[in-house]
Amino acid sequence: MAFFSVLAALVIEHMRPLRQPLRYYQLYTRFNHEIEHRFNAGETSHGTIAWALAVLPLLAGTWLVFALLDGISPLLGWVWNVAVLYFTLGFKYFSDNAEQIARLLRAGDIEGARAQLGAWRGGDTRQFSADDMARVTIEQVMAASHRQMFGVLFWFVLLVPLGPVGAVLFRTASILARQWADTSGLFGICAQRAFHVINWVPARLTALTYAIAGNFEDATFCWRTQADAWPEAEEGAVIAAGAGAMGVALGQSVTVADEALWRPELGMGQTPDADCIDSSVSMIWRGLMIWLAAGLLIVVAGWVS
Numbered sequence: 001m002a003f004f005s006v007l008a009a010l011v012i013e014h015m016r017p018l019r020q021p022l023r024y025y026q027l028y029t030r031f032n033h034e035i036e037h038r039f040n041a042g043e044t045s046h047g048t049i050a051w052a053l054a055v056l057p058l059l060a061g062t063w064l065v066f067a068l069l070d071g072i073s074p075l076l077g078w079v080w081n082v083a084v085l086y087f088t089l090g091f092k093y094f095s096d097n098a099e100q101i102a103r104l105l106r107a108g109d110i111e112g113a114r115a116q117l118g119a120w121r122g123g124d125t126r127q128f129s130a131d132d133m134a135r136v137t138i139e140q141v142m143a144a145s146h147r148q149m150f151g152v153l154f155w156f157v158l159l160v161p162l163g164p165v166g167a168v169l170f171r172t173a174s175i176l177a178r179q180w181a182d183t184s185g186l187f188g189i190c191a192q193r194a195f196h197v198i199n200w201v202p203a204r205l206t207a208l209t210y211a212i213a214g215n216f217e218d219a220t221f222c223w224r225t226q227a228d229a230w231p232e233a234e235e236g237a238v239i240a241a242g243a244g245a246m247g248v249a250l251g252q253s254v255t256v257a258d259e260a261l262w263r264p265e266l267g268m269g270q271t272p273d274a275d276c277i278d279s280s281v282s283m284i285w286r287g288l289m290i291w292l293a294a295g296l297l298i299v300v301a302g303w304v305s
Contacts, residue, residue, distance in 0.1 A: 009082045047189055055172045062165050077163065084168065094140070138272055142242040153167075206237075206241075226240040226267075227241075246276065
């Protein structure tokens with residue numbers, strides 16, 4: 001059941017990819033800002049209560065709908081799984097952005113590429129060079145593939161007896177960790193710690209997936225030696241392994257608001273260009289095929305036994 005739920009959701013997302021603005025994401029973001037405004041008194045305990053209020057009701061509601069529909073008919077429960085996965089996954093959502101930036105860079109439209117990257121990633125990209133944009137786009141697409149696909153799939157499969165609760169858990173925890181990262185005081189610590197725990201295993205599985213899909217030796221070397229230097233260790237593992245697997249150098253300094261922003265170097269090899277952006281998307285596709293092939297083998301093994 002889990003394999004066919006994933007397969008159906010991926011097919012639908014490929015045919016009808018999510019597009020900005022994501023209305024439900026905007027509503028959830030406003031809800032989170034309201035919770036932060038009401039509960040942020042600068043203490044860890046307040047952040048813990050806020051995190052629980054932002055996550056647990058969604059998990060309970062997701063499970064309750066699944067239990068009711070599955071009780072009526074397993075087919076309805078399966079449809080609910082597919083629907084929730086569709087709205088929590090987003091491979092085409094981020095890969096289309098990356099491919100559009102690559103096309104703009106190849107066409108020499110630097111300003112267009114900066115605008116596209118800024119709208120997708122956020123932040124000031126006005127002083128990014130073509131090399132900067134290629135590096136940052138590859139980093140963004142690798143990190144997004146984990147947050148919006150591999151991590152979601154891992155937790156969905158792990159908690160599949162509860163329906164799509166695992167997918168919702170990973171996405172909400174990921175969103176809160178990013179949105180409350182720069183809050184004042186100790187409020188955001190719970191969100192960071194919770195996502196660190198939730199993300200520890202899937203991040204390393206994603207890094208391993210990139211290693212298998214590319215140059216395994218270089219990927220594992222970069223993963224071991226460089227990941228901890230990145231501000232977020234789990235994201236560092238994903239990007240370092242992906243960069244090593246592709247044989248490109250990521251990270252490095254970029255200029256933001258007339259100031260050089262230092263970032264650790266990840267990966268090894270050539271300076272990436274627009275073609276490397278397309279190569280990163282292709283590597284992620286190969287990684288997804290590896291996961292689907294493994295899932296199919298498990299299904300077949302279950303049928304045989």
